[in-house]
Amino acid sequence: MPxxxxxxxxxxxxxxxxxxxxxxxxxxLSLMVGILTLLALFTELAIEGAPRIGWKLFASFPSRHxxxxxxxxxxxxxxxxxxxxxxxxxxxxVASAVYLEEYARKNWLTAIIEINVTxxxxxxxxxxxxxxxxxxxYKLDFGQSILSAGLTLALLILPIVIVSAREAIRAVPGSIxxxxxxxxxxxxxxxxxxVLPYSLGGILTGTIMGLSRAIGETAPVITIxxxxxxxxxxxxxxxxxxxxxxxxxxxxxxTVMPIQMFNWTSRPEAAFQHNAAAAGVIxxxxxxxxxxxxxxxxxxxxxxxxx
Amino acid sequence: MPxxxxxxxxxxxxxxxxxxxxxxxxxxxxAALSSVATTFAIVSILVIESIPFxxxxxxxxxxxxxxxxxLFDDAHYGIMPLMAGTLVTTAVALLxxxxxxxxxxxxxxxxxxxxxxxIIKPFLELLGAVPTVVFGYFAxxxxxxVLQKLIPALPGFNMLSAGLVMGIMIVPYIASVSEDAMxxxxxxxxxxxxxxxxxxxxxxVRVIIPSAFSGIAAAYILGISRAVGETMIVAxxxxxxxxxxxxxxxxxxxxxxxxxxxxxxDLPHGSIGYQTIFVAGLSLMLIxxxxxxxxxxxxxxxxxxx
Numbered sequence: 001m002p003x004x005x006x007x008x009x010x011x012x013x014x015x016x017x018x019x020x021x022x023x024x025x026x027x028x029l030s031l032m033v034g035i036l037t038l039l040a041l042f043t044e045l046a047i048e049g050a051p052r053i054g055w056k057l058f059a060s061f062p063s064r065h066x067x068x069x070x071x072x073x074x075x076x077x078x079x080x081x082x083x084x085x086x087x088x089x090x091x092x093x094v095a096s097a098v099y100l101e102e103y104a105r106k107n108w109l110t111a112i113i114e115i116n117v118t119x120x121x122x123x124x125x126x127x128x129x130x131x132x133x134x135x136x137x138y139k140l141d142f143g144q145s146i147l148s149a150g151l152t153l154a155l156l157i158l159p160i161v162i163v164s165a166r167e168a169i170r171a172v173p174g175s176i177x178x179x180x181x182x183x184x185x186x187x188x189x190x191x192x193x194x195v196l197p198y199s200l201g202g203i204l205t206g207t208i209m210g211l212s213r214a215i216g217e218t219a220p221v222i223t224i225x226x227x228x229x230x231x232x233x234x235x236x237x238x239x240x241x242x243x244x245x246x247x248x249x250x251x252x253x254x255t256v257m258p259i260q261m262f263n264w265t266s267r268p269e270a271a272f273q274h275n276a277a278a279a280g281v282i283x284x285x286x287x288x289x290x291x292x293x294x295x296x297x298x299x300x301x302x303x304x305x306x307x
Numbered sequence: 308m309p310x311x312x313x314x315x316x317x318x319x320x321x322x323x324x325x326x327x328x329x330x331x332x333x334x335x336x337x338a339a340l341s342s343v344a345t346t347f348a349i350v351s352i353l354v355i356e357s358i359p360f361x362x363x364x365x366x367x368x369x370x371x372x373x374x375x376x377x378l379f380d381d382a383h384y385g386i387m388p389l390m391a392g393t394l395v396t397t398a399v400a401l402l403x404x405x406x407x408x409x410x411x412x413x414x415x416x417x418x419x420x421x422x423x424x425x426i427i428k429p430f431l432e433l434l435g436a437v438p439t440v441v442f443g444y445f446a447x448x449x450x451x452x453v454l455q456k457l458i459p460a461l462p463g464f465n466m467l468s469a470g471l472v473m474g475i476m477i478v479p480y481i482a483s484v485s486e487d488a489m490x491x492x493x494x495x496x497x498x499x500x501x502x503x504x505x506x507x508x509x510x511x512v513r514v515i516i517p518s519a520f521s522g523i524a525a526a527y528i529l530g531i532s533r534a535v536g537e538t539m540i541v542a543x544x545x546x547x548x549x550x551x552x553x554x555x556x557x558x559x560x561x562x563x564x565x566x567x568x569x570x571x572x573d574l575p576h577g578s579i580g581y582q583t584i585f586v587a588g589l590s591l592m593l594i595x596x597x598x599x600x601x602x603x604x605x606x607x608x609x610x611x612x613x
Contacts, residue, residue: 016508020508040449092338095335099335113340113343120346122529122532124532126567130566131345134355135348138576215438216439218440223566262539262543265443277444280444284437295429
């Protein structure tokens with residue numbers, strides 16, 4: 001080996017250190033690309049949408065005149081569909097997670113279910129739309145209704161709910177379960193009275209994250225045949241006569257926020273772009289609020305529970 | 308005998324309890340099976356609805372015809388134009404997302420101070436949570452005009468701007484999954500590297516990336532699946548004309564954009580147009596599946612066992 005002078009070694013170290021610094025700068029720049037895009041997106045939407053955002057936007061139906069067009073049918077549709085989605089995805093997802101974590105024996109069937117949940121998370125969302133079109137709309141004859149859309153989005157977010165609920169359940173220490181068994185509780189009593197209450201935070205976080213994904217989903221809802229122009233509301237869930245609650249709205253046609261925005265974006269008239277931007281701002285704010293709540297709940301539950 | 312009676316009472320109750328436990332376990336099991344049923348339903352619906360199409364159109368025509376015009380009088384059913392659109396937008400997106408995502412993952416894992424990480428990560432999560440229709444609007448209204456200043460000949464609808472925005476959308480997924488994989492590399496391996504006098508950059512490139520390769524590959528595959536299946540950005544910003552080209556400056560439709568375009572119109576159940584969207588969906592699933600299998604074997608081939 002040729003002799004290296006101390007200066008050579010120093011120079012080599014300096015060179016490598018320089019590379020370290022250069023990479024740190026490249027890293028920050030890469031992060032900046034993402035953050036700046038996000039900022040540009042927010043500013044663009046806010047500037048373009050500002051003239052339309054106001055009470056009138058929420059209280060008006062879509063219209064051919066951009067100044068009068070609003071998102072009333074869209075936000076009502078989105079809210080009702082989210083109700084259906086939450087009501088079906090949460091019980092199904094939590095039950096699956098409880099089974100996989102607490103009951104499942106280690107066998108090939110469990111392995112298949114686990115691999116399957118992972119794979120479902122990677123299925124393109126539009127394929128769920130096709131599934132719903134073939135299954136819910138035609139085979140089960142639910143039609144192009146709020147029910148079909150809600151169930152579609154429920155299937156779409158099911159993997160998210162299952163995975164987060166499993167993580168939350170796994171985080172409950174075994175000693176809690178053993179204490180319950182020692183007092184003679186059955187498996188279900190242990191799960192219901194101890195495991196589920198402790199994992200509630202994680203389950204809520206995952207559910208809200210899933211719903212915030214569902215709120216922005218456009219493609220599957222278009223595929224099942226949401227209307228882009230809808231100037232009436234679904235039937236009211238509350239009625240004057242007994243039993244005061246009606247579920248006929250489940251079968252009504254609908255539109256949702258992202259479809260309304262898509263519709264305005266694809267209009268040739270420039271004035272509608274302002275409406276699209278305004279709808280985008282509201283959609284983004286909804287997503288933001290939901291994510292914010294999810295992060296807050298995660299934080300609160302982490303802080304409160306100390307094993 | 309009183310004690311016997313009490314025993315009977317308890318055994319009756321315990322039988323009831325056992326029955327109830329069994330019922331509950333069965334219900335939970337059925338719920339867990341629902342995800343398998345979903346997969347099964349997806350595959351069977353796509354196949355069942357595609358079969359009539361392939362009775363009408365020979366598979367060879369489907370794979371080799373250079374035109375896709377199923378709703379015209381002169382109908383052609385070649386998947387190649389839609390496939391080309393999907394591959395070009397995916398390639399553009401990955402050219403953005405893979406370098407950026409990997410660099411961000413390395414930076415967050417090895418370089419960034421703790422404070423910076425805690426501040427930056429929620430922003431990245433937020434970038435991943437933006438609805439795709441909003442990204443589509445952004446690509447059409449903001450990114451395309453900016454690109455047109457650089458490339459004056461660029462048409463209003465083009466795959467370049469859709470692909471670029473899609474790439475930015477995928478960055479958070481790739482960054483966070485690769486970062487998790489990098490964090491899972493055992494600390495003693497890193498410490499060994501540092502003890503030998505390696506810099507952080509050397510450790511990242513020669514130790515962390517090879518050790519975490521299977522996880523990083525999984526992140527890339529996830530990114531590819533996202534890009535292939537992404538719909539709204541391309542439907543809004545790339546135009547909806549099937550166009551057999553590999554030039555990202557041109558407008559073109561992707562498989563998913565075609566499905567959306569046809570769904571927006573009135574589509575009678577059982578018509579050839581109705582069948583084509585299921586065929587398109589089946590093709591989309593097959594592409595995703597191929598990438599997933601490739602990724603699985605890549606990950607297996609390079610998996611490091613500690």
